[in-house]
Every structure is written in structure tokens, then in C-alpha cells.
Amino acid sequence: MAGSNGIASQDWAGRYDHIDQILNTPGPRTSPAFMAGDGVKDFLRNQAKILVIGAGGLGCEILANLALTGFKDIHVIDMDTIDISNLNRQFLFRPKDVGQPKATVAAEFIMKRVPGIKVTPYFGKIQDKDDEYYMQFNLVICGLDSVEARRWINATLVNLVDPENLESLKPLIDGGTEGFKGQARVILPTITSCYECSLDMLNKPTAFPICTIANTPRLPEHCIEWASVLEWPRVHRDKKMDTDDPDHINWLYTVASARAREFKIEGVTWSLTQGVVKNIIPAIASTNAIIAAACCNEAFKIATSSAAFLNNYFMLIGTEGVYSYTFEHEKRDDCPVCGGESLEMSIGPEITVEELIDMLTEKQDIQIKKPSLSSGSIQIYLQAPPQLEAITRPNLQKKVSELLPTGGEVTVTASTLPFNLSLNITYK
Amino acid sequence: MSLTESPEIISAQPDSKTRRYDRQLRLWASSGQTLLEESRILVLSSSATSTSILKNLVLPGIGHFTILDDAITSAADAGNNFFLEGPSSIGKRRASEAVRLLAELNDSVTGEAVTSTPVASVVSSLNFLSKFTLIITHNLPPSQLQTLSDTLWSSPTAPALLAVSSSGFFAEFFIQHHPHPIIESHTETPPSLRIRDPFPALLEHSKSLKLSELDPTEHAHIPYIPILIHARSLVPHDPKTQEEKNAFKTLILSLKFKQDEENFDEAHAQAYRVWTPTSLPSSLTQDIFPHLDTKLAPPAIPGIMHALLTALRRFTEREPHVLPVSPGLPDMKASTETYIHLQRMYKDQFNSDKEMFKSLIPPNPGEIPDDLIETFIRNAHGVQVFVGEQWGAFDKDVNRVGEALVVSPKDTSVHLALRAVREALENSGASEGASANVSAEEIKMHIVGMLPPDTELGEEIDKAIGEITRSPTADLPNTAAMLGGLVAQEAIKMITRQYVPQGGYCIVDCIDMRTGIVGL
Numbered sequence: 035m036a037g038s039n040g041i042a043s044q045d046w047a048g049r050y051d052h053i054d055q056i057l058n059t060p061g062p063r064t065s066p067a068f069m070a071g072d073g074v075k076d077f078l079r080n081q082a083k084i085l086v087i088g089a090g091g092l093g094c095e096i097l098a099n100l101a102l103t104g105f106k107d108i109h110v111i112d113m114d115t116i117d118i119s120n121l122n123r124q125f126l127f128r129p130k131d132v133g134q135p136k137a138t139v140a141a142e143f144i145m146k147r148v149p150g151i152k153v154t155p156y157f158g159k160i161q162d163k164d165d166e167y168y169m170q171f172n173l174v175i176c177g178l179d180s181v182e183a184r185r186w187i188n189a190t191l192v193n194l195v196d197p198e199n200l201e202s203l204k205p206l207i208d209g210g211t212e213g214f215k216g217q218a219r220v221i222l223p224t225i226t227s228c229y230e231c232s233l234d235m236l237n238k239p240t241a242f243p244i245c246t247i248a249n250t251p252r253l254p255e256h257c258i259e260w261a262s263v264l265e266w267p268r269v270h271r272d273k274k275m276d277t278d279d280p281d282h283i284n285w286l287y288t289v290a291s292a293r294a295r296e297f298k299i300e301g302v303t304w305s306l307t308q309g310v311v312k313n314i315i316p317a318i319a320s321t322n323a324i325i326a327a328a329c330c331n332e333a334f335k336i337a338t339s340s341a342a343f344l345n346n347y348f349m350l351i352g353t354e355g356v357y358s359y360t361f362e363h364e365k366r367d368d369c370p371v372c373g374g375e376s377l378e379m380s381i382g383p384e385i386t387v388e389e390l391i392d393m394l395t396e397k398q399d400i401q402i403k404k405p406s407l408s409s410g411s412i413q414i415y416l417q418a419p420p421q422l423e424a425i426t427r428p429n430l431q432k433k434v435s436e437l438l439p440t441g442g443e444v445t446v447t448a449s450t451l452p453f454n455l456s457l458n459i460t461y462k
Numbered sequence: 463m464s465l466t467e468s469p470e471i472i473s474a475q476p477d478s479k480t481r482r483y484d485r486q487l488r489l490w491a492s493s494g495q496t497l498l499e500e501s502r503i504l505v506l507s508s509s510a511t512s513t514s515i516l517k518n519l520v521l522p523g524i525g526h527f528t529i530l531d532d533a534i535t536s537a538a539d540a541g542n543n544f545f546l547e548g549p550s551s552i553g554k555r556r557a558s559e560a561v562r563l564l565a566e567l568n569d570s571v572t573g574e575a576v577t578s579t580p581v582a583s584v585v586s587s588l589n590f591l592s593k594f595t596l597i598i599t600h601n602l603p604p605s606q607l608q609t610l611s612d613t614l615w616s617s618p619t620a621p622a623l624l625a626v627s628s629s630g631f632f633a634e635f636f637i638q639h640h641p642h643p644i645i646e647s648h649t650e651t652p653p654s655l656r657i658r659d660p661f662p663a664l665l666e667h668s669k670s671l672k673l674s675e676l677d678p679t680e681h682a683h684i685p686y687i688p689i690l691i692h693a694r695s696l697v698p699h700d701p702k703t704q705e706e707k708n709a710f711k712t713l714i715l716s717l718k719f720k721q722d723e724e725n726f727d728e729a730h731a732q733a734y735r736v737w738t739p740t741s742l743p744s745s746l747t748q749d750i751f752p753h754l755d756t757k758l759a760p761p762a763i764p765g766i767m768h769a770l771l772t773a774l775r776r777f778t779e780r781e782p783h784v785l786p787v788s789p790g791l792p793d794m795k796a797s798t799e800t801y802i803h804l805q806r807m808y809k810d811q812f813n814s815d816k817e818m819f820k821s822l823i824p825p826n827p828g829e830i831p832d833d834l835i836e837t838f839i840r841n842a843h844g845v846q847v848f849v850g851e852q853w854g855a856f857d858k859d860v861n862r863v864g865e866a867l868v869v870s871p872k873d874t875s876v877h878l879a880l881r882a883v884r885e886a887l888e889n890s891g892a893s894e895g896a897s898a899n900v901s902a903e904e905i906k907m908h909i910v911g912m913l914p915p916d917t918e919l920g921e922e923i924d925k926a927i928g929e930i931t932r933s934p935t936a937d938l939p940n941t942a943a944m945l946g947g948l949v950a951q952e953a954i955k956m957i958t959r960q961y962v963p964q965g966g967y968c969i970v971d972c973i974d975m976r977t978g979i980v981g982l
């Protein structure tokens with residue numbers, strides 16, 4: 035027998051005895067919309083289509099949980115291949131799989147282990163896919179390690195919402211981990227706080243001032259940054275540094291060690307060198323399991339209405355006991371993705387366009403890399419194409435106040451982000 | 463060509479084991495990894511929850527695991543357990559199937575299935591249980607869990623117990639352990655920089671600074687620590703009133719040559735360190751030092767740990783009642799020379815404090831490795847002894863339970879409902895995992911029995927009862943995975959003796975998606 039998703043049922047009697055205890059009866063806090071019994075089981079097992087973004091630490095866990103929960107039509111996107119350092123947690127991979135695409139290997143493993151589940155892998159970028167692709171899913175779960183990719187999918191799903199068509203609203207469930215800590219959240223695009231609304235909650239990445247690296251190194255990290263940021267391009271010119279190439283790390287380690295000796299700084303190691311240049315975040319199976327379970331549990335509750343779902347943010351700190359905090363993150367009216375209102379920005383009258391661009395790159399709630407700026411028909415500065423960049427480049431040294439009256443609207447765009455940010459500039 | 467353009471490349475890429483474990487070694491280092499690899503874990507079940515926990519322990523590389531379980535794989539097991547192979551596992555020994563599929567995750571871990579011994583026959587065998595580092599149970603019938611807990615509580619050297627219970631969207635777990643010393647707690651509180659009580663070399667160096675005679679570049683690169691101590695030497699006493707504190711901050715800024723000297727801005731921001739006392743952490747002065755001769759005397763904690771803690775107590779009893787100096791220095795605005803010079807001073811003091819500390823170690827436990835002493839001193843400000851009580855002790859005290867229900871009604875109601883459902887299932891004779899109906903009346907009866915007479919049950923109890931009777935025996939894949947992660951995190955913390963485990967019952971509610979603590 036095939037469901038409406040075209041997947042032949044391989045269910046054996048008793049297969050879902052555990053889950054059916056939930057699906058057969060409402061609980062005291064279950065919504066009246068819950069269709070206990072066959073209705074909800076049919077939707078979950080024969081109709082629901084779910085997208086998993088990322089087949090890494092969280093993705094492997096998410097795929098396994100969804101499959102056991104009874105989602106049978108699962109798609110997974112990942113652009114990475116398997117590395118040996120993934121094997122301490124990405125449990126669908128074995129040493130023989132090193133070098134293979136994560137999405138493909140993970141999909142095959144799940145289909146072999148859990149009969150009757152169809153997992154469709156895509157080895158590539160989320161940006162390769164268009165709106166029509168994302169429209170086919172009921173739910174999207176993200177297990178990503180990239181802020182950029184999260185912002186992209188978040189903005190894409192917010193843009194997808196058509197108030198006339200309820201089907202266009204795709205709940206987005208997002209998880210993330212670091213060491214013993216992690217968070218999971220539910221985003222109902224345009225209705226609840228979105229990923230962009232909470233950008234200021236991200237930890238600021240450690241950045242070392244160039245003058246410290248060049249002139250007054252104190253920490254082993256300063257020596258490593260000197261090797262990678264200043265010495266590599268000086269010595270190797272146009273050759274790109276590949277942080278996955280052990281020979282490159284060896285070179286950086288050697289150069290950093292020599293500098294550390296010169297300045298009597300202790301603590302440069304191979305592992306620290308690799309950690310600094312690759313910006314490695316510690317990761318363990320158990321934290322991924324907690325966060326992936328939280329994400330999949332929300333997907334199950336949303337898909338079945340069997341219990342209330344998370345509103346809307348769960349964070350966990352496992353370093354000192356088990357501490358967690360569940361709260362409602364509030365929507366931002368001036369969120370460039372879901373807010374509608376333009377962002378107020380008050381700057382000094384002496385600020386140049388170049389300085390404004392630096393502010394946009396660094397400001398916690400904006401963080402736009404390589405922004406292009408325009409105001410109505412005025413092109414203030416465009417990063418591309420090269421001809422326009424050349425024409426607008428002289429503006430970089432001009433004061434913003436020369437180009438724009440107070441209260442002027444600036445539209446900020448970046449090629450990596452599928453949205454525009456409107457700034458309302460006033461002068462101090 | 464300079465040296466750096468054609469350096470002799472050091473080939474120092476780590477071996478494949480280090481590469482495999484790289485992302486976790488950054489959390490617990492090789493010392494934690496070694497303890498993990500020496501550990502032997504016993505799990506008294508092969509349920510979905512049990513295999514989820516084990517997965518997260520096999521992956522990081524425990525030494526060995528044994529699953530003791532005589533269950534035969536049912537159709538329901540084959541549906542909710544990732545470490546069974548669907549219908550082809552039905553009818554086979556569940557533990558054997560699980561061990562085979564879990565062992566695939568990591569070649570350096572050995573696994574064994576014990577399927578012929580009933581759980582009931584090992585829960586009272588201290589001899590058998592003592593072969594393991596940690597015992598984990600899931601939904602063990604309360605009478606067996608009580609016996610197991612009693613057995614493990616009876617001997618100070620018996621392994622810790624991690625008792626897990628779950629039904630549907632609700633779960634809880636409890637760690638029963640003897641006093642558990644933690645040297646590397648990875649506390650986020652940094653060690654004292656001794657700005658308030660500078661050690662002699664630091665004080666002398668700071669006082670002798672001739673700030674006004676320095677050239678402008680040097681002046682802008684004096685680290686904030688000597689600036690603060692120097693400034694303190696310019697005022698008659700520690701700033702106490704708000705007025706004096708503000709005046710002190712103004713004094714710091716007045717020492718600037720130029721407005722943009724960031725080192726003086728740092729000193730201004732850190733000025734509170736001058737009047738904040740270098741107090742010893744209460745985790746030492748209250749929780750450890752007074753008990754070293756009583757409840758923390760060996761064999762409650764190992765002799766070596768006791769000797770180190772005793773030396774630390776003796777060290778802090780001396781003037782000026784501070785911990786040994788930690789050699790680590792945070793980054794601060796400074797030139798390389800001034801920073802390295804300052805760092806050297808802290809290291810020298812660390813070394814001399816270490817010698818003093820060593821002279822205070824009682825002789826009885828024998829030779830203590832130097833690197834252990836060093837690790838202990840470096841982490842002295844975060845050292846803890848995690849002390850707990852026996853599993854179930856909380857529940858036997860109706861007044862504590864009643865109080866908990868008032869203070870945290872949600873979590874306590876979930877806890878009571880889980881305790882009650884385990885009792886009810888054992889009374890009904892239902893085997894683990896099989897469907898069974900449990901009536902709300904029966905659950906309520908058990909709950910009432912655990913509370914002081916005439917306790918008002920309230921709405922949260924009703925909700926918990928409603929939810930628990932909806933799915934009394936459901937081991938949901940997501941709840942199982944959640945517990946798999948939470949329990950493995952705690953197990954790793956216990957085994958590596960790093961980070962701080964959770965005391966009391968940790969309650970998990972997957973409807974509200976929250977966790978809470980009861981009975982601490």
C-alpha cells in the first residue's frame with residue numbers, strides 16, 4: 035500500500051505502539067484541533083514532508099529521530115563531505131565514509147536502518163534551491179553551524195509567506211550547539227520572532243586588533259593570527275590558505291612557533307593553531323542529541339498537534355549542572371526581515387561612507403558583510419559589478435552628510451543575504 | 463631571505479585518534495579522555511532510552527559497556543529503537559542486537575550483552591557491580607532500584623548510580639554518588655589577580671613604577687594591574703565610600719598622558735578590584751574545609767584528594783588567607799615586554815606558592831605526582847566536592863516533598879507522577895515496554911501517599927496525572943534521544959571528574975520544553 039507521498043508502507047503490527055499512545059488520546063493540555071487516531075497518523079506517516087538542513091552533528095541526530103517518529107518523506111541538504119573529526123559524534127558515518135558527501139551517506143544509512151522511510155539527499159548549498167523547492171515542505175529543521183546560512187533560510191522562509199495562502203507558512207525549527215551548551219527554537223515566519231530578530235544574542239567573535247598582532251603580541255593566539263593573517267599572504271602571495279590542508283597548518287604552526295619564541299610567548303600548539311585558524315567550536319554527541327531531540331520533538335508536536343509546542347526559545351547550559359531557560363523571544367519591529375519598520379541610526383556628521391560600512395559590518399544587530407548602499411536613485415557605494423564599484427568608490431571617503439539629508443533612507447543590500455535593510459539616518 | 467620565508471616546517475599533525483576526538487579534547491583534554499577510556503559502564507536495560515544514552519558514551523570513547531537485559535525484541539522495540547534492525551531484530555535478544563549495533567560506532571570500545579542473568583539477581587551483588595565505573599538504569603521497577611541503590615550506597619567505593627525514568631513526554635534522572643571531588647570544574651569565575659592583596663614582588667614592582675618619567679609609548683603600554691596597585695599606593699587607605707571610589711577612578715584617569723591610552727581605560731574599568739576583597743570561595747570554606755576530618759575523611763574521598771584539600775586548607779589558614787596564585791593571566795593592553803614580565807612574576811609566585819603548598823601536604827598518602835599538584839593549584843579556585851544523598855531519600859520525607867510541591871509545583875508534580883507510574887506498573891506486573899493501562903485514581907493514590915496528610919493537590923498535579931496516564935509506558939524516540947543526551951552529559955562529567963554534575967532529580971518536560979530540579 036502506498037501513501038499519498040508515494041512511499042510503500044512497510045509498517046509491521048505494533049511498530050508505532052509507543053508513539054500511538056500519544057496519537058490515540060489527547061492529553062490535558064492538548065489543543066482541540068488534535069485529530070486523535072487515524073487522522074493524525076495518516077498525516078504524519080503518509081502526507082507530511084519535512085526538510086532537514088545540515089547532515090552534520092545535529093543533522094545525523096535529527097534524521098534518526100524523525101525516522102523513528104514516523105515522518106516518512108524526509109529531504110536533507112548538506113554541502114560538506116565527511117572528515118575524521120566528525121566521527122566522535124556524527125554517528126551515521128564510519129571511517130570508510132571519510133571524504134564522501136554527508137547528505138548522501140546519512141540518507142542511505144537511515145533508509146537501511148529504518149525500513150520504509152524515504153530520505154532524499156541533496157549534496158549542495160541551500161542557496162541552489164528556489165522558492166518552489168521550499169514550498170513543497172510542511173516543516174523545515176535546521177542543524178547548521180553557519181550564521182550566514184541560517185540568515186539566508188530564515189529570510190527565504192519569511193519571504194515565502196503569502197497571507198492568502200496558509201500553506202506558505204513553513205515553521206522553521208532551528209538548533210545550535212557549542213560544547214556542553216545549546217539552543218533550540220521554533221520560528222513561525224512573520225508571526226513569531228525570527229532568526230534575524232535575535233542576531234544581537236550571538237556571541238561576538240573574538241577579533242584581535244591588527245596592531246596587537248603586528249606590534250605587541252602577548253598571547254599564543256596573536257602569534258597564530260600573525261602567521262595566518264600577515265605572513266601567509268606576504269609569503270604565499272595569491273595562493274589561498276586551505277585550513278583543511280595539514281601542510282598549511284604545519285606551515286602556520288611553524289611560523290607562529292618561531293614568532294612565539296622570539297617574543298618569549300608560551301602555548302602555541304598544533305591543536306591551538308588549527309583551532310584559531312579554523313575557528314573550531316567544541317562539539318560532542320550528547321549535546322547534539324539534546325538539541326536535536328528538542329527540535330524533532332517540536333516538529334512532531336507541530337505536525338500532529340498532539341501537545342503544545344515551544345514558545346519559542348529553549349537554551350541549555352550543561353557545564354554546571356543541568357541549567358535550562360525557556361522563554362519567549364520577542365519580535366523586533368525594526369527587524370530587517372520580518373519587522374517592516376526601518377532601523378533608526380544616528381551618526382556623527384563627520385562619519386564617512388567607509389566608516390558607516392564598517393559600523394554596519396560590526397554592529398551586533400546588523401552584521402552585514404560587504405554591504406552595498408543606495409538611497410532612492412543615488413548609488414552611494416556598490417560592491418559589484420566592478421564597473422559600478424569603481425564609479426562609486428570615490429564616495430567612500432565622502433561624509434554621509436554630504437550625500438544624504440537628515441532622515442534620509444538608505445537601502446543596504448548584500449549578495450549573501452536575500453533581503454534589504456532600510457536605514458533611517460539622522461545626524462547627532 | 464629571512465628565516466620565516468623558508469622555515470624548517472615542523473610536521474606535528476596529531477595522530478588519527480587525536481584527530482577523531484579533536485572536538486571533545488577541546489573540552490576535557492587528554493586527562494578526561496584517559497578516564498573515559500578506562501571507564502566501564504553497566505546499563506540494566508536495552509530500551510530506546512538506554513541505547514540512546516550508550517550511543518553518546520560509545521562515540522566519545524568509554525572503555526567498555528555491558529548491557530544486562532534478558533528481554534526479547536518486540537515489534538514495538540523494533541519501531542522505536544535505532545539500535546535494532548527493524549523487523550529482522552524481532553524475536554532476538556534485544557541486548558545482543560543493541561550491543562552489536564552500538565559497538566559499530568567506535569572500534570576502540572568493547573561491548574558485552576548479558577542476556578541470561580535476570581536483573582533481580584545482580585542488584586544486590588556488590589561484587590558484580592563493583593567491576594563497573596557507573597551503573598545506569600532506565601525504568602527499573604522501584605523495588606529493584608531500591609535494592610540496587612541500597613547496595614551501592616552501602617560501600618564508599620561502590621560506583622555511582624544514574625537512575626533514569628520516563629513516560630511519554632515526561633522524564634527524570636537522579637545521580638546517586640559518594641562524595642565526588644572535582645578539580646577541573648571549568649568554572650567561569652576566573653582566579654584572583656591579587657590586585658587587592660598583591661604578593662610582595664608584584665607590590666614592589668607596581669609601587670616602584672615611575673609613571674611620569676616613562677616615555678609616551680611605554681606609558682601607554684603599562685598593564686592595568688600595576689597601574690591599579692600603583693594608584694592604590696597613592697591613596698592612604700582602600701576606597702570605601704562611593705565618594706572615595708569615584709575619587710580613586712578619577713585619580714586613575716588623571717595619570718594619563720594622552721586621552722587615548724587604553725591601558726588606563728582598562729584600569730578605570732577594573733578599579734573595583736582594588737576594594738573587592740579576595741575572599742575564598744564558599745565551595746571551599748563552607749563545603750569542604752570544615753568537613754575534612756569528618757564526613758570527607760578517607761575513605762569517603764580518596765587519600766590523595768584528601769591530602770591535597772588538607773594542604774589547601776593549611777595554605778589558606780596562613781596570612782594573608784588567600785589561595786595559591788594561578789599562573790594564568792588574561793589578555794590586557796600592554797607591550798609584549800611588560801606583559802611577559804608581569805606574566806613571569808605570576809609564574810614565579812605560582813612556583814613559590816607551589817613549593818609552600820607541597821610542604822603542607824600531609825605525608826600519609828604517599829607520593830603525589832607533580833603534575834597533579836600543579837593541576838590542583840591552577841584550579842584551586844574552582845575545586846569542589848560534589849556531595850549527594852541516596853536515591854529516594856527525598857521521597858521518604860513527606861515534608862520535603864510537600865514543601866517542594868509548594869515551591870516548584872510543575873516540576874514536583876512531574877516527579878510525583880513519574881514515581882507513581884513506576885509503582886503502579888510494578889504492582890500491575892506489566893513488563894517493561896509493554897502497553898499497560900494505568901488509571902488516574904491509582905496514580906493519584908500513590909501521589910497522595912508521598913505527600914503530607916491533607917495536602918492540596920492543585921492543578922499541576924491533575925495535569926501531570928492526565929499526561930502520565932495518556933502514555934504510561936511510551937518510550938518516545940524524541941524523549942529517549944533527549945535523555946540520551948542529558949544523561950550522557952552527566953555520565954561524562956562523573957567519569958572525567960570535570961565540570962559539575964547536577965544534584966537532585968532533574969525533571970524534563972518535553973511539552974513545555976523545560977527542565978527543572980527537585981529535591982536538591
